[in-house]
Amino acid sequence: MALVFGLAGLAGGCGRIEFDPAGARCMPLWTSGAIDARVSRLANVNSSSYDADPFVTRDGQWLYFASGRGTSGDIYRAAWSASAFDQVVPAADLNTSSGESRVSLTADGLTAFVASSRPGAGFAGSNVWLATRSGVTEPFAAFTAARLASVNSDDNEYDPYVSADGLRLYFAPGRAAPQNQEIVVSSRATADADFGAPVLLGELSSTGDDSDPAPSADERVIVFSTTRAGPNELWYATRPAPDVPFSAPRPVPGLNDPAAYQGDPYLTPDGCTLYFSSDRAGGAGSSDLWMAPFGP
Numbered sequence: 001m002a003l004v005f006g007l008a009g010l011a012g013g014c015g016r017i018e019f020d021p022a023g024a025r026c027m028p029l030w031t032s033g034a035i036d037a038r039v040s041r042l043a044n045v046n047s048s049s050y051d052a053d054p055f056v057t058r059d060g061q062w063l064y065f066a067s068g069r070g071t072s073g074d075i076y077r078a079a080w081s082a083s084a085f086d087q088v089v090p091a092a093d094l095n096t097s098s099g100e101s102r103v104s105l106t107a108d109g110l111t112a113f114v115a116s117s118r119p120g121a122g123f124a125g126s127n128v129w130l131a132t133r134s135g136v137t138e139p140f141a142a143f144t145a146a147r148l149a150s151v152n153s154d155d156n157e158y159d160p161y162v163s164a165d166g167l168r169l170y171f172a173p174g175r176a177a178p179q180n181q182e183i184v185v186s187s188r189a190t191a192d193a194d195f196g197a198p199v200l201l202g203e204l205s206s207t208g209d210d211s212d213p214a215p216s217a218d219e220r221v222i223v224f225s226t227t228r229a230g231p232n233e234l235w236y237a238t239r240p241a242p243d244v245p246f247s248a249p250r251p252v253p254g255l256n257d258p259a260a261y262q263g264d265p266y267l268t269p270d271g272c273t274l275y276f277s278s279d280r281a282g283g284a285g286s287s288d289l290w291m292a293p294f295g296p
Contacts, residue, residue, distance in 0.1 A: 026271035026294050030221045031238050037254035037274070037292035044086045045078050046288040053102040053264045054275040054289050057109055057136075058164075060268075063275075064091060065289060066101045073099035075114070093139035094131065101126070102264070107164035107217075109136040111191070114143075115158050115171075121145035125156040128171060147194045151186050159212050163219060164269075166191045170222075172211035173198075181209040183224060203245045204237060217269035222246060225263040232261045234276060255292055263287075 029035045045051065049068035056063050063078045063085045074095040078085040094103060098118040105112050112131045121127035128148050131140040145152060148169075156174035158181075163169070169186045182205050184198035204210055208227035215222045219242040226235050226249070233256040237246035252274070256262050260280035267274050272294055277287045 024216075024218065024270055027216065027218070027221065029294055030216070030236065030271055033250075033253075035253055035294045037252060037294065039255060039290055039292045041282055042275075042289040042291055043084050045076075045088050046284050048285050050277075050286045051289050052277040052287050053159075054266045054277070055102070055104050056266060056268060056275065057105060058107045058269060059109070059136075064094075064103050064105075066103075068286075070095075072097060073101065075100045075103050093141065099126070102159050102161070104161045106162055106166040110134070111162070111166050112140050113160040113162045113169060115160055118143075121152050122149070123152045124154045126158055126174070127152040128157045128160045128169070147188075149194065150197045151195050159264075161213050161215065163215065164217050168219070169195055170213040170215055171198075172213060172224075174211075180205075180207065181211045183210050183213045183222075185213075201246065203247075204249055212264050214265040214267055216267050216271060218242070221267065221271065223252065223265040223267055223274060224249075225265065231256075231258060232263055234262045234265050234274075252292075257281075261287065 047067060047069040051065055051067045053066040054063060061080050065076055067076050075091040076088050077091045078088045094114055096118045098116060101115045103112055103114045110133055114129045115126050116129050117126045127145055128151055129143050129145050130147055131143045133140045157171055158174050159172045161170045167188055172181050172183050174181055183201045185201060186195040186198045188195045206226060206228035210224060210226045212225040213222055221238050223234055223236045225232050234252045235249040236252055237249040239246045257280045260278050262276055262278045264277040265274055274292045276290055278290050279287045
């Protein structure tokens, strides 16, 4: 059964979309290029500081995001309540006194991947950490970077996005100039194995910075941020199967504001809604969380 959300604040008034974990009803719009964004700012969750890196759990009940409203940059979460995300609280089980940014979860909600500058990974800067829990109502624990020794380095590892089955990890290392940020993917054979060396998704690379990878649930569409055309924009690419290269990337229609920054995309499993961050006019902080529904 589809879980139906009522979403207030859409352009032109209130609207309703479906978040359908079992389906992919809007994915044909991406593969055909027929999408057209209708952008609105999320209510209730933004602050006067930066808010970024949105991730919605597969059941649609929780929004995780990074925010500077605390002291070091932490992960917060908001619960779905009637018609919007609300009740923002720190995700205490994911945060440390060091800085945390993007978090992504496997489809079962039991494994989280977090970009964090906490010590102990064996490398400098921001690294990717893995945490687990026994049930979706339990806190995350057992943080480890041991299974990510081939992923982490003395470059900063940003923007981790794990596939639904936990076997592929997309991210964007923050390398020193003059080398640009590029999107890579690391794989493993089973959920209890180590991740292998990252492989560059060269078909997504440009002379600008390419980051914030957000693949669809079936990994046949990927949305990411790029500076290839000047300002930071959201572009996407498609492919017929997860084991072949992506097509030539193109901008997400109707979404990018040439006078603003766009980044940190998250695409719902049904392909019908894209969450992202932006400093466009109408926000309250240095960047806010926004959404764009693409329903039929």
